[in-house]
Amino acid sequence: MLESLVTRPHDRARLRAGPMHAHLAPFARALLAEDYRPRTVRRYLFAADAFGRWLQRRGVAVQAADDATVARYVESRGRFRCGARPRGRLPDAASGARKLLDVLRQHGVVAPRPCLVAPSDTDRWFAVYDRHLDRVAGLCEATRRMYARYARALAALRFGSAPPDWSMLTADDVAAFVRQRAQTLKPSACRLPGTATRALLRFLESSGAVREGLRGAVPAIRQWKHASLPRYLSADEVARVLAASDAATPQGRRDCAIVALLARLGLRAGEVAGLRLDDLDWTQGRVCIRGAKSGRDRSLPLAQDIGDRLVAYLRHGRPATRCRHVFLRALPPYGPLRGASSVSAIVERAARRAGIDAPRRGAHTLRHSAATWMVRRGASFKQVADVLGHARLETTGLYAKLDIDTLARVALPWPGGAR
Numbered sequence: 001m002l003e004s005l006v007t008r009p010h011d012r013a014r015l016r017a018g019p020m021h022a023h024l025a026p027f028a029r030a031l032l033a034e035d036y037r038p039r040t041v042r043r044y045l046f047a048a049d050a051f052g053r054w055l056q057r058r059g060v061a062v063q064a065a066d067d068a069t070v071a072r073y074v075e076s077r078g079r080f081r082c083g084a085r086p087r088g089r090l091p092d093a094a095s096g097a098r099k100l101l102d103v104l105r106q107h108g109v110v111a112p113r114p115c116l117v118a119p120s121d122t123d124r125w126f127a128v129y130d131r132h133l134d135r136v137a138g139l140c141e142a143t144r145r146m147y148a149r150y151a152r153a154l155a156a157l158r159f160g161s162a163p164p165d166w167s168m169l170t171a172d173d174v175a176a177f178v179r180q181r182a183q184t185l186k187p188s189a190c191r192l193p194g195t196a197t198r199a200l201l202r203f204l205e206s207s208g209a210v211r212e213g214l215r216g217a218v219p220a221i222r223q224w225k226h227a228s229l230p231r232y233l234s235a236d237e238v239a240r241v242l243a244a245s246d247a248a249t250p251q252g253r254r255d256c257a258i259v260a261l262l263a264r265l266g267l268r269a270g271e272v273a274g275l276r277l278d279d280l281d282w283t284q285g286r287v288c289i290r291g292a293k294s295g296r297d298r299s300l301p302l303a304q305d306i307g308d309r310l311v312a313y314l315r316h317g318r319p320a321t322r323c324r325h326v327f328l329r330a331l332p333p334y335g336p337l338r339g340a341s342s343v344s345a346i347v348e349r350a351a352r353r354a355g356i357d358a359p360r361r362g363a364h365t366l367r368h369s370a371a372t373w374m375v376r377r378g379a380s381f382k383q384v385a386d387v388l389g390h391a392r393l394e395t396t397g398l399y400a401k402l403d404i405d406t407l408a409r410v411a412l413p414w415p416g417g418a419r
Helices: 009-017 021-033 038-057 067-076 097-106 121-135 141-159 171-182 192-206 235-242 250-265 269-273 304-316 340-353 363-376 381-388 393-402 404-410
Strands: 080-082 085-089 286-289 298-301
Touching: 009 021, 009 038, 021 038, 021 097, 038 067, 038 097, 067 097, 121 141, 121 192, 141 171, 141 192, 171 192, 235 250, 235 340, 235 363, 250 269, 250 304, 250 340, 250 363, 269 340, 269 363, 298 381, 340 363, 363 381
Parallel strands: none
Antiparallel strands: 080 085, 286 298
16 A cells, blocks of 8 residues: 555655554555545655654554644644635644544544533523524524524623523613624624524513513614615626636636536525535426525526536536535545535635626625626516525515616606706
8 A cells, every 4th residue: 555655665664664654554545535636645644654753752652642632733733824824724744633533533543532512401492492493483504503603692691601591681681782793793794683683582582581572672773775786797707707717627617617607597605515416407408406595496497508517517527426416625535515605715716817806706796796687688576586596576676776777767857957
């Protein structure tokens, strides 16, 4: 195993003389089974050897290593400054140390990870609240996480580390919490604390934990629905973003297909990340979008340019793996993208390469752009809402502000003359 990965004799001799030698071959086999590249496996082997020698110098047996030991080792290696990573980049000698510990646990060399602490009364209460949000309120997972985050923050602010006694919650506590949280957010998001707190109080009132009417203590955060315009890109800018990814590389083919789905169909970033091979109906030329947010699936047509980009990626860019997600990470171990943030990062890189100078260059800007151009081309709000997956037409109505030509025909004259 080492001979095929480490070609220089003196490097092999060094690895065989190290305290981690007996565990290097199983480590290499585990990495190769997960489609790690040979050069990455080689780097991880030398890092494992460095970790073993570090343990030896401190008189720690390999069998005694645990998560705390690995954390101390990783931090002892220091970090390089890196603009893309606020905490810096780890050196090669620290690569794969946590992965090595996982493999050692799988082979029984290191003791299994300790069992998690039993859930506290507070954790059990929030589990009940999450079930209510899921089964009664019908909220998607992302919204439930956001609501739970605000609920835990309110409990921590009012009760500290003690189990929450919601009967002690006062109107002043509620108002102060919502105002404190809202003032730290952007105008477009400042209503979230109030919405999440109101949902919590509604649940507490229905269960009798607080008195009726406490919801009225949530201050109303004034936010004008149509005070601002959704940011969008022109048709030329969208074309530049579509052309910005290098279609000659596997990663570029993936990015091309992702940008096309966002720009042509107006999908959400999370919908693209969650797209699965079974959702593509090549016979009918359609794609099924799972309604994680609205709870309703929708079927959209696959235009020729989108289909061509998807086929190029699936045939010549997507790694061979059992994972059923359409879009996978570009580097091994191959798996699904890490949610909406990964998709937005792909779009932002493409927009930067295209020279797009806009305040926001993420995935949602392409969704706004698709909706804007549908409205400008004469699509009805119902048609746009069906494509975007909006549950209410009022949500789609904000794009009426961007149909400048139609608005100009119905505009009333300014009193006293034109200005």
